[in-house]
Amino acid sequence: MSVLPYVLAVWIFVVGLFGIVTSKNLIHVTVCVSVCQSATYALLLAVGYRDKGTAPVYADIPTSRRVVDPVVQSLALTDIVVAVAVSALLLSFAVKAFDHKGSLDPAELAEQRG
Amino acid sequence: MRLEARYAVFAAGTAGLAFLLVWAVGDLPPFGHYAGPYGDIVAKLVEPQRHMANAVTAVVFDYRGFDTMGEELILFAAAGSVALLLRETRDHDTNGIVDAVQSDALNGFGAVGAIATFVLALYVIAHGLITPGGGFQGGVVAAAAVVLVFLTCEYRAYTRIASSKVAEPLESIGAAAYVLLGVTALALGDAFLENFLPLGVTGRLRSGGSAALVNWASALAVAGGFLLIFAEYLEENMAARYRRDEA
Numbered sequence: 001m002s003v004l005p006y007v008l009a010v011w012i013f014v015v016g017l018f019g020i021v022t023s024k025n026l027i028h029v030t031v032c033v034s035v036c037q038s039a040t041y042a043l044l045l046a047v048g049y050r051d052k053g054t055a056p057v058y059a060d061i062p063t064s065r066r067v068v069d070p071v072v073q074s075l076a077l078t079d080i081v082v083a084v085a086v087s088a089l090l091l092s093f094a095v096k097a098f099d100h101k102g103s104l105d106p107a108e109l110a111e112q113r114g
Numbered sequence: 115m116r117l118e119a120r121y122a123v124f125a126a127g128t129a130g131l132a133f134l135l136v137w138a139v140g141d142l143p144p145f146g147h148y149a150g151p152y153g154d155i156v157a158k159l160v161e162p163q164r165h166m167a168n169a170v171t172a173v174v175f176d177y178r179g180f181d182t183m184g185e186e187l188i189l190f191a192a193a194g195s196v197a198l199l200l201r202e203t204r205d206h207d208t209n210g211i212v213d214a215v216q217s218d219a220l221n222g223f224g225a226v227g228a229i230a231t232f233v234l235a236l237y238v239i240a241h242g243l244i245t246p247g248g249g250f251q252g253g254v255v256a257a258a259a260v261v262l263v264f265l266t267c268e269y270r271a272y273t274r275i276a277s278s279k280v281a282e283p284l285e286s287i288g289a290a291a292y293v294l295l296g297v298t299a300l301a302l303g304d305a306f307l308e309n310f311l312p313l314g315v316t317g318r319l320r321s322g323g324s325a326a327l328v329n330w331a332s333a334l335a336v337a338g339g340f341l342l343i344f345a346e347y348l349e350e351n352m353a354a355r356y357r358r359d360e361a
Contacts, residue, residue, distance in 0.1 A: 002146065006139035014132050021124045043139075048153065051146035056157055056169035059244050059317060063161055069153030070160075070169035071178070078174060078185040081250045081336060085192035088343045092199045095350070 005046035013039035026094035026104045030087050037083045041076045048072035165313040166322045171248045175332070176325040179307040183292055186335055190289045193339040197278065200346045211356060213268045224266020231259035239333040243322040249329045253336030261344055269352065278345040285338025291331035295324055 016039060019032030048069030054061065056070040098104055143149045156177060157169050166172040174182050215221065235256035242248030264272035296307035304310055307328070314321035322329075 002144035003140050003142070005145045006142055007136055010132060010135040010139060013135075014128055017128060018124070022121070046145060047142060048148055049146055050148045053148075055246065056153075056160075057167060057244075057246055058161055058169070059167040063158070067157050067169070069148050069150070070156055070173050071153050073170045074173040074178060075181075077170070077248075078182055078250055081254060082185050082188050082192070084254075085189045085196075085339060085343060088347075089192045089195050089199075092196045092347075096199055 005049075006043060009039045009043035009046060011039075012036075012042060024105050024107070026097060026106060026109070027091065029106065030090040030094065033090065034083065034087055037079070041080065044072040044076050161316055164309065164322060164325070165316045166243045166325065167316055168243055168245060168248070170246070171242045171329070172322070172325065174248060174250070175328045176309055176322070179296070179325070179328060182328075182332065183296065183307070186289055186292055186332055189336060189339045190285065193285060193342045196343050197282070197346050200350045211269050211352065215266055215268070221267050224262055227266070228259050228262040231262060232256060235259055235337075239330065240319055242329050243326055244317055244319070249332035250336055253333040254340060256333070256337040257340035257344070260341055264348065269348075272348075276341045276345060278342055278349060281338050281341035281345050283338075285335055285342055288331050288333070288335025288338050292328060292335060295328050295331060299324070 013036050016032045016035035019035060020029055023029045023032060048071070050066060050068045053066045053068040056067040056073070058065075094104060097109055101109055103109060156173055160166055160169045160172045164172050164176055166176070215224075235252045235258075237252075238247040238255055239249055239252030242252065260272070260276045263275060299308045299310045300306050302310050309323040309325055311323040311327070313323045320326070
């Protein structure tokens with residue numbers, strides 16, 4: 001079952017996708033996009049893990065100690081911070097849509113005129 | 115398209131996608147047996163080559179500083195877009211705003227808590243090269259410290275510290291400083307964003323060379339970006355609420 005953590009990431013992604021497709025509220029869509037992003041973090045960190053490896057910070061451990069991969073951790077950490085800002089942008093779309101059309105339902109907002 | 119038809123298409127498509135993804139991840143090295151050489155090379159070289167104890171921060175701000183600049187600019191663009199979308203005429207009378215928190219005890223605790231959280235943020239940023247932390251994490255904590263002022267004290271106090279007029283230059287200076295540090299490396303004959311300052315001693319605050327400055331620049335940009343986003347949302351909300359009340 002050593003492939004289970006990767007399958008978990010796929011499952012989280014599919015759940016987020018299900019949420020986006022069946023959503024009736026723009027704010028809910030934003031949160032589901034965030035869930036899909038979490039799936040990528042889970043996959044990245046699972047790829048970098050090493051058995052009996054510790055955090056790649058050598059402040060108090062010798063350099064010969066086994067550590068996990070630092071590169072995927074750096075990808076995940078910058079990504080999480082930036083994802084929050086992007087979620088804020090999506091939510092501002094929702095605010096503007098509500099101001100103009102009076103509804104947050106993607107089905108009602110999908111009708112284009114002209 | 116009818117709802118049931120849409121669900122059917124989704125189910126079929128996602129089943130195919132899930133099958134392909136599970137098949138693909140099955141070919142990865144088994145969990146816990148990370149094989150790739152890049153992580154091992156970085157982990158071995160980070161102390162002798164860059165005098166930094168934290169390999170993750172070294173990757174973020176030194177080895178892959180260019181990627182972090184891209185992420186930084188995504189944050190900058192997102193914050194700027196939020197400002198663009200939510201900015202409209204916001205003349206509202208701040209004197210009429212009724213704050214949600216009336217208790218003096220909560221005001222006091224909040225003020226002290228905000229200062230303590232801000233000091234914690236500075237600690238996390240400064241020690242990013244030695245222990246887990248760095249510009250991104252510390253910048254978020256700094257923004258949270260300022261937001262704490264709004265949550266526990268009054269709105270007027272918050273606008274005096276961090277209205278969008280203050281947050282905007284903060285963020286721009288941070289993002290610009292990041293790029294300027296890269297250009298300085300170019301001007302000195304190195305590659306873009308290469309480390310050009312003396313590296314110092316591992317484990318001390320003054321280590322890592324110019325990656326430490328890049329660390330502070332990104333902390334400024336992240337804190338400024340989050341404060342700008344929050345200020346835009348808050349000012350829009352206050353304007354809408356107090357304009358409607360007067361009408």
